[in-house]
Amino acid sequence: MPPRRSHKKSRAGCRRCKSRKIKCDEVHPRCGNCSKHGVACDFEHPEIADTLAPPETPHPANSASPCDSPSISSLPPTPSATASTPAPIYRQPDQPPLSSNSKNDRMMELKLLHHYTTITCETLAISSPVSEKIWRETVPHLAFSGADFLADALLAVSALHLRSISPQDQELIRASHSYMAATLSEYSARLGKGINESNAEALFLTSALIAFQSTASRIFTRDDSGDLKDRSDGYVLPLSWFHSFQGVKTIVASSWQWLRNSGIVIPIIESQPALNLDLSGKGATFFSDLLVGVDEELSGLGDDPALQRSTRQAYQHAVAVLDWAHKIPQTGAPLVFLATVSRRFVDLLELRRPRALAILASYFALLKFLDSVWWLKGVARREVMGIVSLFDPDDDEWWPRLQWPLRIALYDGDIIPPDIWGADPAAETARMDRAAQSGVVSHIELLSRMFSAVQNNMPGALDAVAQRYAIDKEKEMQRQLMLMDDLHVPQVD
Template sequence: MPPRRSHKKSRAGCRRCKARKIKCDEVHPRCGNCTKHGVACDFEHPGITDVLSPAETPRPTTSASSGDSPSTSTLPPTPSVDSSTPLPIYRNPEPLPLTSNTKSSRMMELKLLHHYTTITCETLAISSPVSERIWRDTVPNLAFTGAHFLADALLAVSALHLRYNAPQDQELVRASHAYMASTLSEYSASLSKGINESNAEALFLTASLIAFQSTASRIFTRDDGGDVKDRSDGYVLPLSWFHSFQGVKAVVASSWQWLRNSGIVIPIIESQPALNLDLSGQNATFFGHLMNGVEEEIAALDDNPEGQILTRQAYQHAVAVLDWAHKIPHTGAPLVFLATVSRRFVELLEARRPRALAILASYFGLLKCLDGVWWLKGVARREVMGIVSLFDPDDEEWWSRLQWPIRIALYEGDVIPPDVWGADWVAETALLHQGSQNGSFVSHIELLSQMFSTMQSMPPPNLASAMPDVMDVIAHQNALVRSRTFERHPFLDDHTHDPF
């Protein structure tokens, strides 16, 4: 056996390399590893080491049995930002500054802010001029008043949008990652301190931008060292989409007493088409076949009566949202699915239940109608075919139920005819009018908020586990900040704790 090659230990390496237990080349002002990953190095910024330490904490280990659910672990708290320190929007984002060149950093921020207010803001809302104006004018003004995490979120999303048109621009890659890291850190710290009247609007808007970034980031996974396919398990489900969008739901439910009178939040919510769901299960629906055999499945796989109830309701509700969105897809209705499905449904996805996967495939099929939106381009084809790869081709029971999303995802053409889609779009206006008569989206949130308040006051055990808990949102956001995979991309880790 050849002798082991000797090596010189790095005793004066940077904090990040020491935390990751890798050799540091000790190059100043930024070591080679930090330069490679486009992250801050304490050689360059000595005062930032204490803030960087949470991002260096290894992520929780995942369960060997499922590969999706994390094991329980205790993590250190996310550091808060000193509220007495003035932090204008034109600043190096913390905890990950872009560069030591102050002028270069300021020019980058000016570039990002200009792009956001002229172009990116128009892509955050679908078919809603009112929401576009709010995202363009009102939201930046709110960020200027001291909501630093909101300001960083705007810049992060703008950098991601610019990167879409210039995918090889490493400055934009670093900017997108750095500003979102700063957003998550300060946002989580603010949530930890509590939601109140003064920060409710900013927290809602930031949660929405985090969800947007999570969704849009999926198109860059290959460039960032990740992939929609895992080397061992094959296709990786985009569970981070659900985590982040349901985070928005948790913030809304927890702060509705202040948001219900907001001149910023209410118009954004009201721009969404009203939920008009048929939860009876008695009427024939387009996706009703996805519920065939559900009782037998529940009886065979769920021993706990409470779990059986939650599973049945999770499937019924998810299919009802699909049926509703299928009739009015061009309004952006399919995006509501991510925020409205229950915590139990996400758990079923994590367990890779065939029924949940088939429902998810149909959901991504709906997104084909939004393929012209830059952050959704190619999503339907990529995700549907990825989900299909998880099924056995000889599985006759489920293969037939996947035919619609496959046909839609592979359809070539800018407009899908009604006979292929399966719904008459001529009636879209009438359906929207009917939905507005049956109650606005705000009325559904009022109901959610009331249920949330009631369940939070119940002693365990109860069904409150099906509702969002804002403290779980904090834990999830902190996990994102701490994860070492954030150095590759802020939303590559689909195995973090599901907050709902």
């Protein structure tokens, strides 16, 4: 009987081989066992060594596990960003032959990308063929040119869209959560390093997709959290919508020096209806009853003129946006509300001030006109009814002002007649001056210059900005005050 060969025990093997108690051939940059199973190796990625040692699962002696990670179908519906985020194939082009598990991930990615480019992209732009083409062709091209976080974002939105069609599909649930978790992680890291010319477009597009995802995720709140209601506080306001859309505004304002010449961003911005707000407070408008009694409310805030002024401006601006969007809802104008209201208005919502809640109920009623859009479907009815549940039907002051949003939210029909809606959107749209679209860019120019003034600590620059854009002094100064409030800029007399 030949003598047994001597065995030299190695302590330099990779983390995964050690955890599985198998011999590692110590080949760099990826050992033979990790290459065979198509998994990451800490020789290749030392920074993730701690994540490469999952608990060992015993297997029968006569069977072999095809890979080291569990199958997709066995994962929980809401995975964390680190443990179960899919490994996108576009990040590791040098991967060896795929294992059965990574093939599932690969097929899911291809499925999501195909769905995005054929269907989902068409739903991100409302009545704008130019924007639709950008979302379909230009955005994926940019995403796969080094903007991994943008690629993850479009896959996340595509997964959520497919999930709206098949809400019980556990693989889609996992994908929508995982890709968005990966997006937020990398997006936050990039923002932390600063916005520059090379990443400004990708960051803007990613912020927009995050806003879409935040809005659409509300559809599945009952599935993921059990209910739309918190057991202690009742109906939960979708404040994340405001935070995500306000984030888009912040990205635009802080990177406008590069975005103003972008062939991607400018067409998207110009496809939005131009803001034409009446901030004078003179004359009756459709929603002017929401401002009745505001003086009495302000008097209850104490002797703080700054707080009273910011609160009045927050209410006036929000109602002005409602009046404007109410006339042209089919253009997507109601969505502007989320990004344009001031931070003070969001604070008032968090405080559940009745006036702010009534304004919000009217806003959600406007979305009834966009009920055919998948990520807005059912929003009007669900959110209006939720807000109304916070009021007492015997409240003579506010209950009458909730009747219009209630009537709209509960309306059963595809087309809301003008006499019920309170305006004729088709006629209003026909009268819109298309040349006024440049007003959107001018508005952003103003916002960007004020943002720069804040960053550079140059309050005197605000006066120059005001003079340059003061077409109508009274209106423009009111608009500037609203923007200053939104950016927390010290006001200059």
